[in-house]
Amino acid sequence: MQIEDLDDYILSHIDPEGESLARLDRDTHLFHLRPRMCSGHLQGRLLKMLVRMIAPKRILELGTFTGYSALCLAEGLPEDGELHTIEIDDELEDFIRTHLSQSPVGNRVHLHIGDAREVLKRLDPDHRFDLVFIDANKRQYSEYYDLVFDRVSPGGFIIADNTLWDGKVVEPGKKIDAQTQGILDFNDKIASDTRVEKVILPLRDGLTIIYKKP
Ligand SMILES: C[S@@+](CC[C@H](N)C(=O)[O-])C[C@H]1O[C@@H](n2cnc3c(N)ncnc32)[C@H](O)[C@@H]1O
16 A cells, blocks of 8 residues: 555545635745645644634734645634734745735635734734644744744644654664754644643644633
């Protein structure tokens, strides 16, 4: 059995990603370096399903890249739901806004350009988020967690992407680079945080789901 065969089988037995996301995925691969950063079909459908299950009214995303995960999360929101997404790379802004405008759920997405750690301070202090998706700089995951924690509603969720970091979290003896160290520190921090319940899904590059106890 080939892993690729299984991937194809899964993708042909789950919901399609839809026209605007397929176009966004194609354009991401055509016009951007490191297109693998894009969540893609399977993880995108999972994010939408998680939003359906959690039923958040307001979502925060750190790390927009080309907007694929933002639109998947937004698809699961109700009409009056909103998603705030923060991207540090201002060269991506036009591309993201073009694709938001072409999506039927793009009006639910509020894009902020800047360093998430700074932008967070400028967001309405009364806003509470029922779901936060952390997917920006791996070196800064613990910092993001501390910054957003008080703004997550009691009973809300934080989802962190890439928490298995291509398996580098379990490569003993290898020199640890700064990004891997960031993920290792984050995973240890979450494991010992008694304010939350957590589980790591070995999907794609690892997805940690964190529940903030009420
Ligand atoms: C893995 S990509 C995000 C992928 C996207 N969430 C998706 O699934 O399609 C990470 C993004 O985070 C951005 N980023 C890195 N550091 C950041 C920061 N401090 N604040 C905001 N965005 C940041 C990068 O420029 C990059 O576009």
